[in-house]
Structures are given as structure tokens and as C-alpha cells.
Amino acid sequence: MDEAAVRAVDRALAALRRGEVVAIETADGTVGAAVSVESVALDAVERLKALTGGSPRLVVTRRRAMVLGLADARPAPASGDGSSDGSLGEGFGAMALDRPGGLSADQAHALADPEQHPLAQGRLPAGLTAAEACPGSREATAVDLARLARLLPAAITADLPPAADAGAASTAAANAAEWAAEHDLLLVRAADVADYRVHVVRTLRLVADARVPLVGSENTRIHAFRPADGGPEHLAIVIGDPDPEQPVLTRLHSECFTGDLLGSLRCDCGDQLRGAIAEIARHGSGVLLYLAQEGRGIGLVNKLRAYRIQDSGFDTVDANEILGFEADERVYLPAAEMLRQLGFPAVRLMTNNPEKLRQLARCGIAVVERVAHVFPANGHNDAYLRTKAERSGHMF
Template identity: 45%
Template sequence: MISATPAVSGRGPDASAPIGAPRTRAVHRAVADARRGVPVVLAGQHPLIVAPAETVGAEGLHLIDRLAAGPASLLLAPARAAAVLRRPLAETAPAVALALARPLIDAATLRRVADPTLEQIMPSFALTSVPDQAEAALALGKLARLLPAMVVAPVRPGWASLPLGAGLLAVPAADLLAYPTNLAATLNRVAEVEIPLEDAPDARLIAFRALDQGIEHMAILVGAPAAKAAPLVRIHSECFTGDLLGSLRCDCGPQLKGAIRRMAEEGAGVVLYLAQEGRGIGLINKLRAYTLQDRGLDTVDANRALGWQADERNFHIAAAMLDAIGLKRIRLLTNNPEKMAGLAACGVDVAERVPHVFAPNGVNDAYLDTKARRFGHLLD
């Protein structure tokens, strides 16, 4: 569920320590390389060479095969591994490792194993030992908004001096684990403009950007919220399908419009519009989850079948935005008690929960039922 800390958390003091600009740049490049299918070396006591199963191609697999100091494996989240192996698995560990024979199987097969929405023609796999850096390897896939399924192998000593290793990046595993929390500390206001809205003519928009120069987070200010002792605040994760297209599968569009309308009626308020599509799994993975929902899974089990947690969001960014616009004490417009707890854990004084309930529309009835039954949302 929602947490004030990253869904993948560190396992030592380095995981929570601030990371400086050079190391942050290394994380940014590691994410970019992962999205392009280029292997990355995770530095640590037992270094690994890793690449996402979703994007790695023949060249990347060749590099892993040649630079590996031992057998390669495919890391999967336990829920996904259980489906691949067709048997239940304990979910106490962050990852399950499936042995890969050398030479490595082809990239197309790896993608089918990683993605449950594709045709499931599976080779046989045997379980093998999970490497020490498994958590960081899956974290890299998640930071890249890819399926958390990673090809990994112990890397040969002196790999960087070998011709095949030239140009490959090494990034500390602890930096990948610490990155989601540290990112909030780099948030900056980059633009501010008056933007009259249909339901709130006195609205302003403030854009925030973090050091990674990624998708911007937005604050929609209605009236003068800082003048209120505890203004109304809505933490709204972006929803391309609901907010922009008016999808009936969710209640996101009505919640966004309704929040702005409610704040206009009160005379002030803030909507924090966060780049956390699909409860933090990204738009493409949300669409994959929709495909699995169409096959009978609910939103919780669909996310888990893809290898993600049911909810991957954290509130460090939201807390930093509230601090930047001078709001210390708020009334939170939400049906989700865990959202209140997440903000409170980040130091935000939540004076009150204000319900924000919209009736089902005939299409999203099961979705709302899942929110209440499995996420604990208060929809009565």
C-alpha cells in the first residue's frame, strides 16, 4: 500500500544517506541505459551486471554472457515468478531468481516471461539463489518504469578494462535504493502562471521539477490557500485516461474536477498533481494492468501480476511541494486513510480528512469496490 518511503527500501545506512550530484547523474544514466536495453553494473560487495528483460536485445545479452563470472538468472517479483513457475511461492523475499542456461535464451522469450499480457509460451525454469543486489536490480527496472524483470549475472573482476566492458556504467546499488527519497530534496519551482479554470477563475499553476529533469509535478492553487489556517488539499496522481480522456474505468476525472470545484466554493485550496500514473507504475504498465483486469483480475492483483506492488507511490514529493508553497497544516480531501498516514510520516500536519466520494457510473463499480475492499478507502 501507500508508504512515505519508497516501495523498495534500502538495507543499510547508505540507502538513506543523501547522494550528491555526480552520483545522482549516474542513477539518471543507469535509468536511461535500462530503458535502451544497455546492461549496467551494480557496484557493491558482490557486483552484478544487469539489464531489463523488457528492453534487452541480442547485443545486451551477448555482453552479459561474455562478462559474466557465473551463471545468469532472471529476477522476478514473487507474484510474477509464481505465475511463470505455475506454483505458489512465499512472498517474504523481494525477488525470485530463475536460472538461465548459457548461452542466454533469446530476447523475445525473455519479454514473454516478463510480460503477462503477451502470449505465454514458457520454457522450463529452475529456481536458483537470489543475488545480494537483487533489490537494487528490481529498483532499477522500476525507476525506468519498465516491468521489474531483470537479467542478472555476477560480473567478472576487471570487467571495466575489457574491450566488451568499455563504456558500461557502474552505479552503486545503494544509490538506486536511496534515489526515490533523495529526489524530493532536489525539487525546484520552475514556472508559475495564472491559469483561470472553468470552475476556479482565480487559479494559478506552479510547476516543479526535480534534478532528474523528468516529468514535472504541478500544484494548482485556487485563491490564497496560504492565508488559511488549514486549507483544503488534494493529492492527485495523474491519470491520462481518466483526467484527459474522460475514461469511465476509474473515478479520477470526477475527483480532479470535483476537488477544484470544492476549493473554489471554499475560496481556497491546492491540488497537487503528481506524476505518479497508475499508483506509481507508469502509464504503459497501467495499460498492461487494464489488459489483465479485462481478463478477470482486479486492480490489486493486476499490478502484482506485472511484478509491482499494489501501490508504488510515496509522498516525499508531495511534502516537498507543500513546504515550497508554505503549507504546514492542511485538511486533506481524500477517501484513503493511508494517504493521511503517508503525509503525516513526511512531516505534514493533517488536521482533518475531508471525504471525496463519487457515485459509481456503471463501468467503474468493480474498481470502486476494490478500492474499498482491498485498499481500505472509505466510500460510504
């Protein structure tokens, strides 16, 4: 994946977050347009019609379609993303929703946003249909872009009609770049979106490090790793002087603004973070990787939305799935890449999550031992911890 392709995806993500329309080109050279449901303006549907001459449709994840009663359940992929290389993976895929006469922007909002739409199937718009979106299609790519942008995983898309029916529009479609430029749209290729996350992780590089004495662990250095797209940095907190010839005591910790910084009682993240640092210091040396994947990979804003859903009586797994995400969208290729660059090929992993053991091993790091990392409930996170054990297989 070259630098131009990385820039194209990065710019498309920023455009979606601003509520702009982006153009998507697939492997066969056909092109369409998409806009994030979360950021869509009320006139976006009409604009898509005018731009493409096609019929706009709503695209959601299969998870969200299942919640709406529009898709059958399938066996769940592995937690994280179902892949061994840290890519987005197909997961449950995407589905295109439509109805005679098309969906309005308000209807699209209601279908994609669980806070606006009742979950009862009987209250869906009349005539609503759902169709599978093939991997690599413009529809599936639009949903992946929304996920990468940490928006609700849903988009409104429309395609340029095929050449046999499109007249002048087909001439524009013959050259996607010209068509996008003519309409002042950012153009991104579906194949580049599919490759983006893995490529970006593989470009992680150390950009800064410094000695940062911590309470109870004065001999500590923090190493910052930045991806090529300029996205959020991942941090390696190296305590003491770990011997690279021996399995290193290691903790993978996904950032949690509410728990780590504010001391939220809804989770056990703050306890796990501070407890891991104390335990590594007691052991004498080790590494804590602080990974930029808030909310099990869905981002802080979506995590807050999940909290609101939980307050209605759902657990953490259900809340993520109601939003249209998998129960856990984290990936561990960044952690493996950081460990390789630090020179630590084997670890003793502090975790209760068996998926971390599997994923890190799949990414090429030898996990020679699991070290339990358990903290008591506090009266507010009892259900959260119970869900971890009963639905996510955590070992307490």
C-alpha cells in the same frame, strides 16, 4: 548523494529504456551487468556471458515470483512502498530465477511478461529454481532500476566471477570503473540507486508559476516543481489565497492521462480532479497537488498493460501484482515537500484513501481532518470502485 551519482543513475535508467547493458557495482566493490527484460535483444544473454564470463539469470520481483508459484506469500507492506520516507523500500524484494543451462531471452521474456506466459505453475521451464536476491545486491538493484525506469520490473543479470576463479576477469573487476569503460558500459552503484528516489524528491524546486484562471475558479495559480534529475514536474494548483496559519483544504491527485485528459470511464480520476477543483473553489481556497505518478506509480504503459489483464477477468490489485508491482507504488514525499515549500504545514485532506492520510503524516505534514471525496459509479467503473473499497480499504 552528489550530482555525479544522480547523473549516473539517470543515465543508467535511460540506457535500460534503450535496451542497453549497464554495469552495477555493489558495496563490496564487485561488479556485474544487467539489461531490462522488456528491452532485451535476442543476443543479450550471449552478450552478458561474453562481457562477464558469468552465467546470466532472470531477476523478477517477489510479487511476480509469487504469481508464478515460485515464492510463498508474505504479509504485504504498507501501500505506496512500505517506507516512511518515500523511498522504493524493499517491499517484497527480488528473486533470481535460473535453470540448468541457463534461460534463453525468449524464456526470460515469457517469465516476466504476463501476456506471454500462462500463469499455471506446471508450465514453467523444466528445472527452474528461484533464490532470494539480497537487498543491495546487483540483482535487486537491477529490478529497482527497471521499476524506476517504468519498465516491467525484471532484468537479466550476470556477475563477474570471484577473483579466485576468474583469472583475467578478476583483474578487471578490481576496478569497476575501468572494466565498465573498457566495455563501453554506463556504471552505477547499488547504493546510489537505493538513495536515488528520496534524494531526487528532496531536490524539488519551484521552477515556474503563473496565474491560470479556471472555469469556476478564476483566482488560480499553478506552481511547477522540478526534481534535480530533470524528471517530470509535479504541479501545485493553488486556488484562492489559502491562509498558511490554518489547515488548508488539500487534494493529492496522481496524474491519469486516460481519465483526466481523455475522460476514460474505467476510473473515477477525471471526476475526482474536476470535482476537487470545484469543491476547493466553493470553499474559497485550497491546494490541489497534481503528482507525476501515473497508474498508481507504475507509469502509463504499465497501466495499459494492467488494463489488458483486467479485461481477462482480474481486478486492479491483481493486475498490478501479476505485472510484478505492488498494488500501489505511489509515494507521498513529493507532496509533503511541495506543501512545505508553499508554506502549508497542516491540511484538511480530501481523500477516501486512508493510506494517503498515513503517508502524508509520516512525511511531516499534519492532517487535521479527512474530507470525503466520493463520486457515483458510471456503469464502467463499478468493479474498479468496489475493489478500491474491498481490497484497498477506501472509505466510501
